Amino acid sequence: MLSIGELSRATDCKVETIRYYEKIGLMPEPARSAGNQRRYGERHRDRLHFIRHSRQLGFSIEAIRELLSLADHDHQDCAAVDALTRHHRQEVEARIRSLAALRDELDRMLRDCAGGDIAHCGVIQTLADHGRCDSEHI
Amino acid sequence: MLSIGELSRATDCKVETIRYYEKIGLMPEPARSAGNQRRYGERHRDRLHFIRHSRQLGFSIEAIRELLSLADHDHQDCAAVDALTRHHRQEVEARIRSLAALRDELDRMLRDCAGGDIAHCGVIQTLADHGRCDSEHI
DNA sequence: TTAAATAGCTGTAGTCACTACAGATAGACG
């Protein structure tokens, strides 16, 4: 059996985060030692690995809750899992496109900045006047 | 003079957000009507435009606070503004790269999912076992 | 002129996914 600190090291997940996952019902309540400390088994470790990996991939807590519940029912078709993943992928893709537009806009601003006084600084002027920039990032 | 609702429409910024910016000291306290309602002038509108545009470009409130203070001192060299913008641009670029790695990982998971039982679902298995995937997204 | 509808006021609490702390108890090691 693992203490919460051992589980923390095994999964690279902070102790506080583990307790947080338990509080919101993402991790089940573990057994306790005689002195009321949490004791975890392999199933807890596997589940926490699953959660942390999903978080690293950007899934929201609610999405993970659903993935976990789907994963618990082996006999079901995995179409639902697939759909959830595909949806998440589309959101990531959209976020990338939006950030790329931002980066390009920042580059334009920096190109326009010839140095010298703030009064003529391209960055400040672009920030002050939205009309001057391509508005693709909205 | 503009009411808070008019300013809101003029800058596409919610009324609550305007009051929030005032509370955190990003927007100055405006004049008030006889009945204690906020009344804004052009300078307020320009400043709010600046703030909103900067937020759309992903600058944090603290970064904007600094940009505003730099912009207020016309005589200073704009190197500081440039540096702030460049730094932000690097962060955006890093975020893009990290998200692209996530997207690729999600694509790999989806390719591995041949349909059928959850028990053999590539998505669930990858989520359950971090070792199976390229770890570039960490 | 007055009633109704809309807009605005303050202050507090909620969001997400944690993170940090305070003050207490448990367990490990010499």
Add this chain to the structure above:
DNA sequence: CGTCTATCTGTAGTGACTACAGCTATTTAA
């Protein structure tokens, strides 16, 4: 046995808003 580290619970803080409750101002139509 003492000391040190780990763990316990509960609460509050983060960023950048957003939502709501219960009140007052202002505008518009009758």
